[in-house]
Amino acid sequence: MKTAEAPPPASAAAPPPPAPGGATGRRNLTPYWLLLPGILWLLVFFAAPMVYQASTSVQTGSLEEGFRVTWHFATYWDALTEYYPQFLRSVLYAGTATLLCLLVGYPLAYAIAFRAGRWRNLLLVLVIAPFFTSFLIRTLAWKTILADGGPVVEVLNALHVIDVTTWIGLTEGHRLLATPLAVICGLTYNFLPFMILPLYASLERIDPRLHEAAGDLYAKPFTTFRKVTFPLSMPGVVAGTLLAFIPASGDYINAELLGSTDQKMVGNVIQSQFLRVLDYPTAAALSFILMAAILAIVGVYIRKSGTEEIV
Amino acid sequence: MRWLRRNLVVIAGAATLAYLILPNVVVTVFSFNKPRGRFNYTWQEFSTDAWREPCGVADMCGSLALSLQIALWATLGATVLGTLIAFALARHRFRARSAVNTLIFLPMAMPEVVMGASLGTLFLNMRIEFGFWTILTAHIMFCLSFVVTAVKARVMSMDPRLEQAAQDLYASPLQTFLRVTLPIAAPGIAAGAMLSFALSFDDFIITNFNSGPASTTFPMFVWGSAQRGTPVQINVIGTAMFVIAVGVVLIGRLAGSRRKRS
Numbered sequence: 001m002k003t004a005e006a007p008p009p010a011s012a013a014a015p016p017p018p019a020p021g022g023a024t025g026r027r028n029l030t031p032y033w034l035l036l037p038g039i040l041w042l043l044v045f046f047a048a049p050m051v052y053q054a055s056t057s058v059q060t061g062s063l064e065e066g067f068r069v070t071w072h073f074a075t076y077w078d079a080l081t082e083y084y085p086q087f088l089r090s091v092l093y094a095g096t097a098t099l100l101c102l103l104v105g106y107p108l109a110y111a112i113a114f115r116a117g118r119w120r121n122l123l124l125v126l127v128i129a130p131f132f133t134s135f136l137i138r139t140l141a142w143k144t145i146l147a148d149g150g151p152v153v154e155v156l157n158a159l160h161v162i163d164v165t166t167w168i169g170l171t172e173g174h175r176l177l178a179t180p181l182a183v184i185c186g187l188t189y190n191f192l193p194f195m196i197l198p199l200y201a202s203l204e205r206i207d208p209r210l211h212e213a214a215g216d217l218y219a220k221p222f223t224t225f226r227k228v229t230f231p232l233s234m235p236g237v238v239a240g241t242l243l244a245f246i247p248a249s250g251d252y253i254n255a256e257l258l259g260s261t262d263q264k265m266v267g268n269v270i271q272s273q274f275l276r277v278l279d280y281p282t283a284a285a286l287s288f289i290l291m292a293a294i295l296a297i298v299g300v301y302i303r304k305s306g307t308e309e310i311v
Numbered sequence: 312m313r314w315l316r317r318n319l320v321v322i323a324g325a326a327t328l329a330y331l332i333l334p335n336v337v338v339t340v341f342s343f344n345k346p347r348g349r350f351n352y353t354w355q356e357f358s359t360d361a362w363r364e365p366c367g368v369a370d371m372c373g374s375l376a377l378s379l380q381i382a383l384w385a386t387l388g389a390t391v392l393g394t395l396i397a398f399a400l401a402r403h404r405f406r407a408r409s410a411v412n413t414l415i416f417l418p419m420a421m422p423e424v425v426m427g428a429s430l431g432t433l434f435l436n437m438r439i440e441f442g443f444w445t446i447l448t449a450h451i452m453f454c455l456s457f458v459v460t461a462v463k464a465r466v467m468s469m470d471p472r473l474e475q476a477a478q479d480l481y482a483s484p485l486q487t488f489l490r491v492t493l494p495i496a497a498p499g500i501a502a503g504a505m506l507s508f509a510l511s512f513d514d515f516i517i518t519n520f521n522s523g524p525a526s527t528t529f530p531m532f533v534w535g536s537a538q539r540g541t542p543v544q545i546n547v548i549g550t551a552m553f554v555i556a557v558g559v560v561l562i563g564r565l566a567g568s569r570r571k572r573s
Contacts, residue, residue: 031403038392049429111324132556137549141334250422
């Protein structure tokens with residue numbers, strides 16, 4: 001890195017920009033050597049499998065005879081007509097869970113950012129702490145919490161809350177386990193920290209004096225929130241919804257452990273096609289459709305905010 | 312009433328925190344349970360049996376050792392490769408920059424089933440034997456992007472004048488890197504490494520598609536026991552992990568704030 005000899009005219013101005021400084025050599029190969037091993041790893045084990053999967057999805061054959069590319073696009077049609085309920089469920093459950101994450105997570109992120117004082121760091125540790133216990137073990141714990149005859153079910157039954165959720169179609173037969181509500185509750189729980197952390201990061205950057213200014217201008221607390229705080233926290237909302245929705249839409253653990261066969265999501269289908277039925281083309285087609293759907297959603301978001309900002 | 316209104320946010324936040332912590336409390340409490348059947352889902356009676364014999368279940372500690380081993384190697388691999396990329400992105404201008412950014416971003420924006428199933432399909436068709444190496448390869452792949460993100464953020468926020476100053480004081484490029492750049496980037500690298508370790512250690516979905524019959528990681532063991540019967544020892548491990556991790560974080564924070572004060 002030789003910067004002293006020929007500084008580019010732009011950086012000659014008094015305050016050097018914090019943006020990438022350093023090497024300016026015209027044919028500097030250093031960055032390429034730095035990139036090579038990692039990028040190669042991603043190309044071979046991430047990008048290539050994606051392409052390979054696309055080709056698998058149009059193959060036909062069997063495990064004994066081997067699979068061959070026959071451009072059998074009907075696999076997609078068959079997969080969609082057979083498994084569209086699971087697809088819809090994935091979008092519906094993941095969407096609801098993401099919305100719940102936002103509703104439940106926002107107050108906590110807000111409280112940590114503006115009301116926690118010196119407890120701030122401890123509270124942040126508590127938000128991340130559940131990550132340290134294997135999430136399968138924690139999801140199994142929900143089985144205990146929501147168990148039939150357990151305190152949660154008893155209380156909700158006594159308050160007739162379960163009657164309401166049954167009327168909406170979220171529960172069935174005075175129980176919580178093996179219902180859509182249990183799966184959504186599990187998804188919300190599992191991906192809540194992914195929502196809270198970006199929300200907190202964007203809320204924390206807001207200058208509290210803006211709140212005072214809004215108050216001085218006779219804005220009621222809720223108006224301040226609606227006109228000042230919430231718009232300024234939008235980057236966190238965008239990042240948080242993405243970070244919660246993407247893993248939730250592909251998840252199959254909550255549906256498997258907390259749901260019944262009526263709550264299976266697309267991840268469950270991919271998993272069983274791949275590991276039990278050994279129908280690789282169908283598994284590949286399904287996961288290709290899921291990938292395309294996610295990329296479309298992420299693409300719309302990226303247009304709004306730009307890759308570097310989310311990353 | 313006014314007090315309630317003013318503190319509504321705090322109350323709602325506390326409720327959310329309770330929702331987040333509740334399963335951990337249940338895991339801890341049930342690590343002292345003595346279940347009657349094969350499943351540890353309902354409370355029977357207090358017992359410390361599981362704590363006295365944490366490895367009393369067949370295969371569990373073996374799977375734990377495998378998980379730790381994979382997590383350590385995956386952390387090492389992802390941290391080295393990711394840090395190199397992060398330096399290239401933060402410090403150099405080069406062509407295909409946005410393509411590299413996209414390639415780094417995509418694994419984080421992809422559901423794990425998709426990554427797991429596609430890599431599994433590739434290994435399957437290449438007739439590569441599933442086991443330790445396939446799991447490790449997959450883990451390095453999905454941890455990489457997180458390391459890049461953590462390290463890049465740190466290096467980008469660093470003042471380039473510090474390095475210039477070192478060079479003005481006749482430090483060689485290597486000395487500048489070792490004495491100035493690396494120490495400043497270290498917290499970012501450490502954050503990326505810790506994240507990798509946690510992600511790798513806890514991964515089930517991708518591992519499930521890329522493991523062989525002889526390579527059962529701890530999350531896979533838990534998954535299997537959810538079908539066969541859940542031993543109390545699972546909760547013991549879960550509780551111990553929680554306590555150790557929170558302890559490490561808190562000690563780290565304490566040490567950090569002490570250093571700042573002095």
